[in-house]
Amino acid sequence: MADDTTPWWREAVVYQIYPRSFADSNSDGVGDLAGITSKLDYLADLGVDALWLSPIFTSPMHDFGYDVADYCGIDPVFGTDADFDDLLTGVHERGMRLLLDWVPNHSSSEHPWFVESRSSRDNPKRDWYVWRDRQDDGSPPTNWMSQFKGVPAWTHDDLTDQSYLHVFLAEQPDLNWANPDVEAAMLDSLRYWLDRGVDGFRSDVVNLIGKGTDVDDLPDELVTMPLLACDRPFGHELLRRIRQLLDSYEHQPMMVGEVYLLRAGESASYLGTPEAPELQLSFDFRPIHTRWEADRMQSALSKMEVDFAEPGWPTFVLSNHDQPRHRTRYGSQARARAAAVVALTMRGTPFLYAGEELGLEDGIVPPGRVVDPDGRDGCRAPIPWTVDGDDESGHGWPVRPWLPFPANASSNAADVQVGVRDSMHTLYRDLLALRHHHRVLRRGDVEFVESDGDVIRFERSLGGERIVVLVNFADRPAPWPVDLAESVVVLSTDRERTLAGGELGPDEATVLQM
Ligand code: NOJ
Numbered sequence: 072m073a074d075d076t077t078p079w080w081r082e083a084v085v086y087q088i089y090p091r092s093f094a095d096s097n098s099d100g101v102g103d104l105a106g107i108t109s110k111l112d113y114l115a116d117l118g119v120d121a122l123w124l125s126p127i128f129t130s131p132m133h134d135f136g137y138d139v140a141d142y143c144g145i146d147p148v149f150g151t152d153a154d155f156d157d158l159l160t161g162v163h164e165r166g167m168r169l170l171l172d173w174v175p176n177h178s179s180s181e182h183p184w185f186v187e188s189r190s191s192r193d194n195p196k197r198d199w200y201v202w203r204d205r206q207d208d209g210s211p212p213t214n215w216m217s218q219f220k221g222v223p224a225w226t227h228d229d230l231t232d233q234s235y236l237h238v239f240l241a242e243q244p245d246l247n248w249a250n251p252d253v254e255a256a257m258l259d260s261l262r263y264w265l266d267r268g269v270d271g272f273r274s275d276v277v278n279l280i281g282k283g284t285d286v287d288d289l290p291d292e293l294v295t296m297p298l299l300a301c302d303r304p305f306g307h308e309l310l311r312r313i314r315q316l317l318d319s320y321e322h323q324p325m326m327v328g329e330v331y332l333l334r335a336g337e338s339a340s341y342l343g344t345p346e347a348p349e350l351q352l353s354f355d356f357r358p359i360h361t362r363w364e365a366d367r368m369q370s371a372l373s374k375m376e377v378d379f380a381e382p383g384w385p386t387f388v389l390s391n392h393d394q395p396r397h398r399t400r401y402g403s404q405a406r407a408r409a410a411a412v413v414a415l416t417m418r419g420t421p422f423l424y425a426g427e428e429l430g431l432e433d434g435i436v437p438p439g440r441v442v443d444p445d446g447r448d449g450c451r452a453p454i455p456w457t458v459d460g461d462d463e464s465g466h467g468w469p470v471r472p473w474l475p476f477p478a479n480a481s482s483n484a485a486d487v488q489v490g491v492r493d494s495m496h497t498l499y500r501d502l503l504a505l506r507h508h509h510r511v512l513r514r515g516d517v518e519f520v521e522s523d524g525d526v527i528r529f530e531r532s533l534g535g536e537r538i539v540v541l542v543n544f545a546d547r548p549a550p551w552p553v554d555l556a557e558s559v560v561v562l563s564t565d566r567e568r569t570l571a572g573g574e575l576g577p578d579e580a581t582v583l584q585m
Pocket of ligand 1: 174239275329392
């Protein structure tokens with residue numbers, strides 16, 4: 072068991088829910104809070120420790136909730152305050168924790184703050200956003216391009232004859248964190264949810280808040296990626312103050328930041344130092360952006376280890392609501408199974424994306440049903456709870472959901488996997504149980520050991536306990552390491568395997584105890 076000083080989030084496995092796509096309780100085709108509550112037993116049985124909900128706040132939904140019109144309000148499409156309290160109580164009753172998605176860089180253009188800000192140049196909230204004059208030739212104030220749609224990151228507002236900054240959609244104006252009133256209001260929104268009992272936050276594109284009003288022209292090669300170019304000392308200063316707020320709460324709330332920088336390893340700097348801590352966790356998306364090849368994966372994971380060495384602590388993410396699912400990227404169920412073993416046996420806090428425990432592929436979204444401004448509908452396809460349905464309807468959803476189902480929904484629905492020994496669901500459940508059972512998997516050091524070309528081998532160790540993980544990245548057998556002939560198999564993607572030795576099967580991943 073963890074000693075008392077181990078923060079819970081180092082020991083936890085977090086499960087990300089995209090609420091619109093999880094479970095629909097009121098038959099409007101969009102998932103909601105009561106739908107999530109109805110699946111809490113499923114989640115507790117799976118064995119995850121914390122749930123992170125993508126945004127549930129009041130929103131006109133231009134970016135499906137990442138455009139917030141009230142940081143303290145629940146959007147009616149997701150339910151009511153009472154639904155939220157029921158969910159939080161249900162989560163806590165089952166010994167899990169709940170994280171909300173906080174979107175500090177930008178609000179919705181329908182947020183009352185922005186409505187006021189754009190109303191006149193001398194409105195007290197004018198400076199809550201980033202307003203600038205156009206250039207003399209009528210071009211935008213600076214060369215920044217939006218992350219979406221290839222348009223300038225500035226929109227001109229005729230009413231006051233100035234332009235406002237939006238690194239994402241025009242409906243997502245960037246807040247000006249250099250204004251202390253913005254900082255105070257946003258910290259109040261954290262307090263609001265912490266006082267209601269939430270256990271922490273995932274913080275959206277959090278490195279961007281450090282730009283303040285420092286938005287001068289970017290070098291040509293960075294013009295289309297302002298997000299990746301924003302790494303300013305002021306951001307760290309803000310995060311230190313945010314951390315002080317979190318640390319003032321006894322229940323140890325945690326913030327995991329989405330830090331997207333040009334050089335991946337730099338996200339580790341957002342953890343701060345033991346004397347001046349910032350985020351508790353900072354995502355590193357190298358596993359998402361690395362091909363399923365032994366040498367590439369080993370190199371990416373080794374670099375993460377260096378970047379997030381103690382006193383740092385890494386995360387491990389294979390899929391989320393912004394990228395094609397790893398089942399789709401890797402192209403086979405066998406590889407997705409092996410990847411699950413890596414995700415749940417490496418050092419760090421794993422973040423699972425709802426449906427990966429079912430081996431779901433992305434949905435195939437016909438042009439007429441595309442709704443996302445950035446082409447991410449596929450990975451947001453609804454979760455198929457039952458086998459009974461087609462591409463468009465059924466699968467435990469009371470009416471046709473807002474997006475088509477994953478391509479493999481029928482064969483991979485939850486009801487045909489739970490309790491079935493060979494299923495992806497059982498593999499995840501077993502891996503989660505193994506991680507809970509073996510402290511070395513949660514807390515131990517990790518070391519990569521030289522291995523056969525297609526195989527990666529890493530060892531976790533803590534005190535006298537030692538676990539070895541072998542992963543064959545090839546679709547042909549690989550030799551079994553001679554020094555591991557006597558070890559004990561504790562889990563394998565090959566459910567028939569009970570003994571060490573022989574050969575490592577195609578795409579097999581095996582966990583051994585020494
Ligand atoms: C990152 C979120 O994950 C993504 O879904 C969103 O569109 C952008 N930030 C803007 O908030």
